[in-house]
Amino acid sequence: xxxxxLLVKSLEKENVDTVFxxxxxxxxxxxxxxxxxxxxxxxVRHEVNAAHEANGFYRTRKKVGVxxxxxxxxxxxxITGIATAFADSIPLIVITGQVKSEHIGSxxxxxxxxxxxxxxxxxxxxxxxxxxxxxxxxxxAFYIASTGRKGPVLIDIPVDxxxxxxxxxxxxxxxxLRTYKPTLKGHSVQIKKIxxxxxxxxxxxIMIGGGVKLSESEEEVLSFSKKHNIPFVSTLxxxxxxxxxxxxxxxxxGNNGSKFANKAINEADCLIVAGARVADxxxxxxxxxxxxxxxxxxxxxxxxxxxxxxxxIPVVGDLxxxxxxxxxxxxxxxxxxxxxxxxxxxxxxxxxxxxTDLYVDPKEFVYLLTQxxxxxxxxxxxxxxxxxxxxxxxxxxxxxxxxxxxFGCMGFSLPAAIGAKIGNKNxxxxxxxxxxxxxxxxxxxxxxxxxxxxIKIVIFNNKALGMIKEYQHLKYNNNYTFNELNxxxxxxxxxRAYELDYKECHSNKEMKNxxxxxxxxxxxxxxxxxxxxxxxxxxxx
Amino acid sequence: MKRIFxxxxxxxxxxxxxxxxxxxxxxxxxxxxxxGETHDPTISNMTIVSSGSPHDLxxxxxxxxxxxxxxxxxxxxxxxSISREVILVKIKxxxxxxxxxxxxxxxxxxxxxxxxxxxxxxxxCDTPDRVDKFIDMIRKFSIIELSxxxxxxxxxxx
Numbered sequence: 139x140x141x142x143x144l145l146v147k148s149l150e151k152e153n154v155d156t157v158f159x160x161x162x163x164x165x166x167x168x169x170x171x172x173x174x175x176x177x178x179x180x181x182v183r184h185e186v187n188a189a190h191e192a193n194g195f196y197r198t199r200k201k202v203g204v205x206x207x208x209x210x211x212x213x214x215x216x217i218t219g220i221a222t223a224f225a226d227s228i229p230l231i232v233i234t235g236q237v238k239s240e241h242i243g244s245x246x247x248x249x250x251x252x253x254x255x256x257x258x259x260x261x262x263x264x265x266x267x268x269x270x271x272x273x274x275x276x277x278x279a280f281y282i283a284s285t286g287r288k289g290p291v292l293i294d295i296p297v298d299x300x301x302x303x304x305x306x307x308x309x310x311x312x313x314x315l316r317t318y319k320p321t322l323k324g325h326s327v328q329i330k331k332i333x334x335x336x337x338x339x340x341x342x343x344i345m346i347g348g349g350v351k352l353s354e355s356e357e358e359v360l361s362f363s364k365k366h367n368i369p370f371v372s373t374l375x376x377x378x379x380x381x382x383x384x385x386x387x388x389x390x391x392g393n394n395g396s397k398f399a400n401k402a403i404n405e406a407d408c409l410i411v412a413g414a415r416v417a418d419x420x421x422x423x424x425x426x427x428x429x430x431x432x433x434x435x436x437x438x439x440x441x442x443x444x445x446x447x448x449x450x451i452p453v454v455g456d457l458x459x460x461x462x463x464x465x466x467x468x469x470x471x472x473x474x475x476x477x478x479x480x481x482x483x484x485x486x487x488x489x490x491x492x493x494t495d496l497y498v499d500p501k502e503f504v505y506l507l508t509q510x511x512x513x514x515x516x517x518x519x520x521x522x523x524x525x526x527x528x529x530x531x532x533x534x535x536x537x538x539x540x541x542x543x544x545f546g547c548m549g550f551s552l553p554a555a556i557g558a559k560i561g562n563k564n565x566x567x568x569x570x571x572x573x574x575x576x577x578x579x580x581x582x583x584x585x586x587x588x589x590x591x592x593i594k595i596v597i598f599n600n601k602a603l604g605m606i607k608e609y610q611h612l613k614y615n616n617n618y619t620f621n622e623l624n625x626x627x628x629x630x631x632x633x634r635a636y637e638l639d640y641k642e643c644h645s646n647k648e649m650k651n652x653x654x655x656x657x658x659x660x661x662x663x664x665x666x667x668x669x670x671x672x673x674x675x676x677x678x679x
Numbered sequence: 680m681k682r683i684f685x686x687x688x689x690x691x692x693x694x695x696x697x698x699x700x701x702x703x704x705x706x707x708x709x710x711x712x713x714x715g716e717t718h719d720p721t722i723s724n725m726t727i728v729s730s731g732s733p734h735d736l737x738x739x740x741x742x743x744x745x746x747x748x749x750x751x752x753x754x755x756x757x758x759x760s761i762s763r764e765v766i767l768v769k770i771k772x773x774x775x776x777x778x779x780x781x782x783x784x785x786x787x788x789x790x791x792x793x794x795x796x797x798x799x800x801x802x803x804c805d806t807p808d809r810v811d812k813f814i815d816m817i818r819k820f821s822i823i824e825l826s827x828x829x830x831x832x833x834x835x836x837x
Binding site: 253254261282316317318440444445 | 750
């Protein structure tokens with residue numbers, strides 16, 4: 139067997155059924171051997187989308203996504219996608235071809251030091267020097283990517299290593315890394331302290347972060363909240379865990395969150411942060427958060443605890459383990475009064491609706507759209523105003539919510555939606571895009587057609603980079619510059635070019651019918667929303 | 680605040696760059712860094728001297744521990760450590776200042792390890808602050824080349 143075959147066999151051993159990638163000279167040996175396997179390769183139209191698709195794939199399949207590119211420009215094109223995954227702790231295996239071992243460092247055609255370039259946003263990286271190391275490396279890489287704080291792992295393989303013949307395939311059964319032993323079980327003393335703290339608290343609140351989804355601990359956290367009647371809020375990355383009909387769910391926090399959720403955090407005397415970074419967008423002044431409350435921070439990554447806010451009770455561990463332990467305590471608390479008080483803060487949407495019939499109100503659109511979808515659907519947002527509209531008007535009835543929260547990468551939605559659909563064909567995938575972001579990713583419509591996928595695409599078209607415009611309005615005295623997109627392309631023609639159904643929603647009057655059309659259309663389609671070019675999210679920047 | 684990090688790492692290709700890039704990426708200061716193989720050829724030891732706020736120093740330790748090639752991080756203050764540095768300095772001398780240089784070497788216990796009729800190389804192994812003082816003393820001579828190793832440190836026996 140040659141190195142490429144060892145690689146294919148190793149991926150099979152990890153139960154990989156799909157890889158997202160783009161060929162090139164250095165990685166050709168791999169695709170050559172892949173024809174002998176059942177693993178399905180998805181040919182993207184730009185390498186960055188391979189990483190985004192693997193990212194979306196993980197979000198619905200809960201299995202590590204794999205993306206593959208060639209050396210040099212192929213590898214560097216992946217970087218933005220790797221960084222996007224890293225910022226949201228999404229496990230990926232990134233395989234890049236490399237020039238021949240003997241030529242590394244000689245600035246050969248299509249050579250790039252991809253390991254050096256990616257150092258600060260991979261969890262770990264390998265440069266394989268001997269083909270016989272491939273199985274062990276793949277085994278380790280999957281283990282590292284998917285345990286502890288998840289993240290992308292890069293494997294760079296020179297082409298001569300892929301072509302090196304004469305190896306037997308032996309896949310290791312276990313991984314033994316002396317430098318990597320993530321702490322999963324929370325310290326029992328610290329866990330007891332949480333219970334003690336709750337016995338003293340009058341108004342505790344839980345902040346659910348993306349870590350709850352990543353550790354698949356939704357059930358444990360929600361049952362803890364229910365057991366003691368502890369209200370909870372969500373960060374952007376935690377959206378979807380709390381459902382709107384749960385009286386304990388107060389809403390999303392942060393500068394795009396609801397006023398009452400932020401108020402709830404401020405008034406709480408004990409804040410349990412579960413799998414969140416206390417990041418700048420979620421908590422405006424993280425260092426002040428401990429001022430009038432006890433901060434309990436539970437995270438699998440010890441370096442995250444105390445980075446942005448110093449907790450009174452730090453707990454390092456996997457959320458699933460920690461909350462299972464917490465649920466074992468017989469102590470019973472009840473914070474009904476506090477929950478009732480918080481529920482009086484909640485505001486209705488009455489009066490928020492725009493009366494104009496010249497345009498589509500994007501807030502109302504997201505509200506109406508998400509009101510009608512449940513756990514059969516997943517919303518995938520892009521970055522910009524569409525992301526803000528989506529997260530702050532999302533009605534949580536069980537639908538999944540996928541977004542690039544940490545890195546804020548434009549052009550994420552369409553490829554992530556493709557990955558999400560491939561990850562779970564039973565889900566209805568709805569991709570929300572701005573006209574700016576969509577133009578970064580629309581070449582991927584071709585992949586969508588090739589894979590024969592059914593994805594509902596929404597484009598909020600305000601013919602401008604709306605978020606930039608809003609920022610210039612807020613911070614640069616309305617000096618609008620460099621944000622006009624000129625009204626091109628005509629998305630109807632784009633839809634026709636890719637043989638997709640298309641509809642334009644001109645005004646609020648048509649909204650309900652258009653949503654019906656979107657959700658019920660057969661196959662992929664594009665719904666273009668005619669959004670006022672002066673529409674603002676009114677986010678709190 | 681100054682802090683010494685003695686870091687055991689996998690003795691592998693690229694590890695030095697991974698560790699040093701962590702400092703660059705997060706804006707931490709490196710005052711000195713020395714690295715070498717230990718008695719176990721699979722392990723290297725890095726001694727990194729850094730300074731910063733207590734929050735920064737805590738983060739450095741956590742981020743170092745997070746690196747997958749890092750086996751163990753020991754951290755201690757300067758006064759809790761035995762630390763040494765080696766310095767080599769090449770000086771141009773003349774008949775007029777030769778005896779003064781020799782005198783300084785004797786006082787500081789520096790060794791003259793190489794000489795020609797116009798140049799000599801002095802070697803000193805001492806604590807970092809005494810190496811600083813030594814440099815101050817020889818600064819007035821014509822220094823051709825100066826090289827110091829950076830701090831090598833170990834926590835004192837208890």
